[in-house]
Amino acid sequence: MRTLIIGMGNPILTDDGVGVKVARVLTEHLAGRSQIKIAEACTGGLRIMEMALGYDRVVLIDAICRKGGRPGVFHRMTLADIARMSPTQNMASAHDTSLITALEMGKKLGLELPGEWIIYAVDVDDIHDFSRHLTPEVARAVPRLTQTILDDLGIASAA
Amino acid sequence: MKRITIDPITRLEGHGKIQIFLDTEGDVANAYLQIPELRGFERFCVGRPAEEMPRITNRICGVCPEAHHMAATKALDDLYGIEPSSAVQKLRELFYMAFYVTDHTTHFYALGGPDFVLGPDAPPAERNILGVIHKVGVEIGKQVIDCRMRNHGVIKLLGGRGVHPVAGLPGGWSKALSEEDRVKVEAIAKENVAFAQFSLKLFDDIVLGNKKYVDLVCSDAYSHSTYSMGMVDSSNRVNFYDGLIRVVDPEGKEVLLYHPKDYAEHIGERVEPWTYLKVPYLKDIGWQGYTDGADSGVYTATPLSRLNVSDSMATPLAQEAFERFYETLGTGKVDGRYRPVHFRLATHWARLVELLYAAERMLELSQDEEITDPNLRPQVTNTPRMGIGSVEAPRGTLTHHYTTDENGILTGVNLIVGTTNNYAAIAMSIKKAAMSLIHAGVIVTEGLLNRVEMAFRSYDPCMSCATHSLPGQMPLELTIRDADGNIIQELSQYVGSEA
Numbered sequence: 334m335r336t337l338i339i340g341m342g343n344p345i346l347t348d349d350g351v352g353v354k355v356a357r358v359l360t361e362h363l364a365g366r367s368q369i370k371i372a373e374a375c376t377g378g379l380r381i382m383e384m385a386l387g388y389d390r391v392v393l394i395d396a397i398c399r400k401g402g403r404p405g406v407f408h409r410m411t412l413a414d415i416a417r418m419s420p421t422q423n424m425a426s427a428h429d430t431s432l433i434t435a436l437e438m439g440k441k442l443g444l445e446l447p448g449e450w451i452i453y454a455v456d457v458d459d460i461h462d463f464s465r466h467l468t469p470e471v472a473r474a475v476p477r478l479t480q481t482i483l484d485d486l487g488i489a490s491a492a
Numbered sequence: 493m494k495r496i497t498i499d500p501i502t503r504l505e506g507h508g509k510i511q512i513f514l515d516t517e518g519d520v521a522n523a524y525l526q527i528p529e530l531r532g533f534e535r536f537c538v539g540r541p542a543e544e545m546p547r548i549t550n551r552i553c554g555v556c557p558e559a560h561h562m563a564a565t566k567a568l569d570d571l572y573g574i575e576p577s578s579a580v581q582k583l584r585e586l587f588y589m590a591f592y593v594t595d596h597t598t599h600f601y602a603l604g605g606p607d608f609v610l611g612p613d614a615p616p617a618e619r620n621i622l623g624v625i626h627k628v629g630v631e632i633g634k635q636v637i638d639c640r641m642r643n644h645g646v647i648k649l650l651g652g653r654g655v656h657p658v659a660g661l662p663g664g665w666s667k668a669l670s671e672e673d674r675v676k677v678e679a680i681a682k683e684n685v686a687f688a689q690f691s692l693k694l695f696d697d698i699v700l701g702n703k704k705y706v707d708l709v710c711s712d713a714y715s716h717s718t719y720s721m722g723m724v725d726s727s728n729r730v731n732f733y734d735g736l737i738r739v740v741d742p743e744g745k746e747v748l749l750y751h752p753k754d755y756a757e758h759i760g761e762r763v764e765p766w767t768y769l770k771v772p773y774l775k776d777i778g779w780q781g782y783t784d785g786a787d788s789g790v791y792t793a794t795p796l797s798r799l800n801v802s803d804s805m806a807t808p809l810a811q812e813a814f815e816r817f818y819e820t821l822g823t824g825k826v827d828g829r830y831r832p833v834h835f836r837l838a839t840h841w842a843r844l845v846e847l848l849y850a851a852e853r854m855l856e857l858s859q860d861e862e863i864t865d866p867n868l869r870p871q872v873t874n875t876p877r878m879g880i881g882s883v884e885a886p887r888g889t890l891t892h893h894y895t896t897d898e899n900g901i902l903t904g905v906n907l908i909v910g911t912t913n914n915y916a917a918i919a920m921s922i923k924k925a926a927m928s929l930i931h932a933g934v935i936v937t938e939g940l941l942n943r944v945e946m947a948f949r950s951y952d953p954c955m956s957c958a959t960h961s962l963p964g965q966m967p968l969e970l971t972i973r974d975a976d977g978n979i980i981q982e983l984s985q986y987v988g989s990e991a
Binding site: 343344345346373374375376379380383430434437438439441442444461462463464 | 634
């Protein structure tokens with residue numbers, strides 16, 4: 334199964350970079366596996382859809398801001414969850430559409446879209462200060478989430 | 493005073509919020525676009541080697557990393573006192589044109605265009621690229637995706653990496669173009685020219701062919717008579733990559749022509765209590781408030797203003813489109829050049845004229861015999877101190893300004909990003925659209941609110957926010973102030989949260 338793992342976010346904007354940080358750790362565990370590709374992105378729906386073409390499965394890792402969310406807690410979600418959460422179906426990017434809209438578009442155009450989407454969302458604390466470092470609670474989530482994703486993919490940890 | 497808040501802004505990067513303040517009569521008193529502050533960028537950069545800046549600054553914005561990469565690279569040219577060879581300049585510009593084609597295409601089809609293609613009163617859920625496909629056909633969707641993907645390929649090829657390019661060096665460029673790849677880029681550029689022509693035709697058919705839309709574009713509600721700013725080449729033609737900054741007054745008379753290095757002499761920055769962003773204005777004219785006219789230092793830096801400051805376009809098909817634009821919307825010529833057009837919604841058309849120029853320029857460069865020159869890395873020997881670099885980003889003139897110690901370690905960083913130039917004008921446009929559409933006694937419907945959004949969407953605003961938290965969880969923060977500016981209440985909630 335051709336799998337694409339995308340760490341989303343900005344690695345120099347404190348907790349916004351948690352997806353990218355997890356993706357980088359996964360790279361160490363998954364080296365040499367030709368069926369798995371790991372990428373970083375800080376773009377919206379169309380670009381994600383385009384990146385995903387030709388894969389069977391996509392794992393997205395991103396930050397999430399929730400009312401009452403506890404930093405470092407992560408959630409496994411589906412596209413349906415994302416669709417329900419977005420009130421406008423337009424992910425708030427100046428230059429892109431929401432992932433849901435982009436995937437609908439891809440379907441209409443008959444593009445070769447992955448059948449399976451797994452989304453990991455990490456509750457975050459600070460996404461407004463420039464820093465390469467995650468806040469402590471979010472940093473502690475990185476190894477746990479890495480292990481969870483490896484389990485999800487059915488891969489024994491190399492570490 | 494009653495407040496109407498439009499939130500979330502359906503297609504705007506980050507967590508922007510429009511606030512409209514009504515007076516006791518129920519009429520519009522003031523309107524602002526507020527955006528969240530990203531803190532500590534300068535502090536993050538200071539102490540790092542300046543040559544890292546092309547790779548750091550392209551991280552501050554997920555929308556136009558290529559523009560930041562290029563402005564930073566040009567600032568390094570200046571910092572290290574190296575004039576790039578013409579081969580380096582051409583290769584950089586080729587890369588930059590591929591970026592422009594992608595960016596302008598996406599804006600028109602996914603963001604600005606749906607308002608026209610679907611109509612300004614269509615429900616928000618339909619005013620997106622899916623709605624465009626539904627109305628115009630699946631083929632258009634395929635063309636948009638093809639255009640984006642083939643040019644993303646060129647950006648990756650020439651920039652050394654996909655989303656965040658890495659090729660910029662002081663005075664140089666680290667990725668040479670082979671003859672084999674040149675042929676591919678040339679073919680892509682040809683497709684881009686055809687696609688840009690097709691897009692202009694589509695605009696012709698759908699917008700110009702519909703009196704209702706033309707009236708909307710030309711309506712007073714979306715018109716502002718301000719100064720225009722843009723980069724021009726030595727013949728006063730549009731240039732995105734390099735040139736002088738030209739400013740013309742509302743009648744089209746040149747008032748400033750300066751080297752980007754001299755920006756601080758001409759651009760003042762106002763501090764306002766309602767935003768952390770500084771509001772730039774023309775120092776030579778002076779600040780008179782958020783108001784139109786030749787006495788007000790408010791200016792714009794957009795596709796429309798770039799056409800307004802230029803005498804002509806540097807490529808033949810874009811020149812034809814340029815003439816048609818001004819013959820259709822303009823009010824004739826003064827001293828041999830077209831008077832500026834001030835209809836803000838015409839910015840969408842201007843963007844397509846620029847799309848055609850970028851495509852044609854890309855084709856010219858791909859056929860240039862110097863473009864495959866492998867000698868792209870000059871020796872760096874000068875002691876650095878201070879460097880300034882500018883490009884035209886799709887959303888306006890972008891300037892990076894660095895100071896360093898003698899080892900090239902950053903001691904100061906100042907950026908004037910594209911959208912910032914338009915901040916005053918955006919506030920004015922929102923207020924004016926709101927004023928003409930919201931009166932005492934008139935119910936504010938979805939269609940009306942969308943027209944207010946249309947007012948700022950033409951500016952394609954992006955506040956350098958690369959925060960991409962998952963959708964639907966946008967923090968909404970409300971601050972209520974009394975007449976003396978004191979905070980009387982603060983509220984916050986998360987829009988669209990299930991929690």
